[in-house]
Amino acid sequence: MIRAGRVELLSPPRIRLVETVLPELSPAHRAAVDRRWEEAVRANPALFDGPVAALTGLERDGRDALVLSWARATYRHRALRELPDAPVCSSLFVSVAQPSEDGRLLVGRMAASTAAPGRWQLPGGSVEPPDEGVELDVDGLRRHAARELAEETGSATPAGALRLWLTTRGAGGGVGVVFLAPPSSGRELRERYARLVSTETGEGREPEFDQIELVRPQAGAAGLEGPCVDHLEPVLGRYANASA
Template structure:
């Protein structure tokens, strides 16, 4: 499950999620995990040991379909990657993001000081969470709802879950799996206005937003100079931008021929 280097894009059109037992941790590992978590919280008191969906395996029952097997974990269990030998299985977080296109490019945001990645740029989104109510499944529709909620909470821009489409599935360092959804296009001015309102609401409550700054990028090159970024960002932005540039080139060629 451990991968390093460039993020891998999986050729997937549909994801099926299957709960696969429970997380297995030895008493010695749990003690070490608890110690490392206490050290992390001492450095950032805003950290929250929330529920987490951890991938245990990926399977391809047929072309275009990915079966993702998962167990319930919490944020502290990510420390197992520091404790287990290279090549052994570690809980691989599953996360969702939203690609929000605008007339000025794709929305990216910077994590505030209270997040797990302060100062790091990424797409609106967050770690997937296991169902909290017995009987409710964790499926692609549930992840789509979660992605829409993260978009609203982090940018103030709303999107109906049914309007999100699965754009890409990635696997990154330590095997973490990302499901990236594409939202309908919005005016950049509207996104800015809603994010300003979100910042004002947080300021009035005396707390911090998850994303303290937004930017709009049309290509991976425009990411340069923003600052540290989540590993998937440059490749995902480049993948999204490629058909946009191709369409613009076709339009220029068409206009160059006089629209004939």
């Protein structure tokens, strides 16, 4: 385990996911969750209370594996992270470190219609639960990561080409599973994104990323204007060290 400020970077060779039940909410907590969700929707009517896999626990299984416990929830349950004495319910998400052939990494800025407008991050998103009775495993996370990469950047990288790289745990308890994609030319990455933007806007939709950049990991996120997810700087640093 490596600590980077308030963010932990973990590099387990194995991850096991265990489905649990969302903790029972008190009437006060349920009312507070609903009230905060209504306030969020008034501020951003594009928000959708869709299904999400909420992290309910993280522990070690020996020295070479992590056990991630998760439960079926919806986006409104994210408010539990801000409520005192609320049950543990953190975010579980996937990200993709997409390098260019010259060693830069692709990052994107979230559009105004998203839940985190203006925030820079790696391509990725919250994990959605599988159908009832279907097990969530690393292959499922890998497929979800490939889909997020395609939807946000226009990439055609197949899920099988993504390699499990590391896991992050942020100050708020949210856990991200990061996959590493094969290098691609910077020109091709920009052209694919431009085609995606053209298609999305032509069909009346706003792309999830309103801008992408290829950043040099050695420089960190210093050149990006605006807020970044808390794990971006440590992940860039890890990639820079691995490439040195």
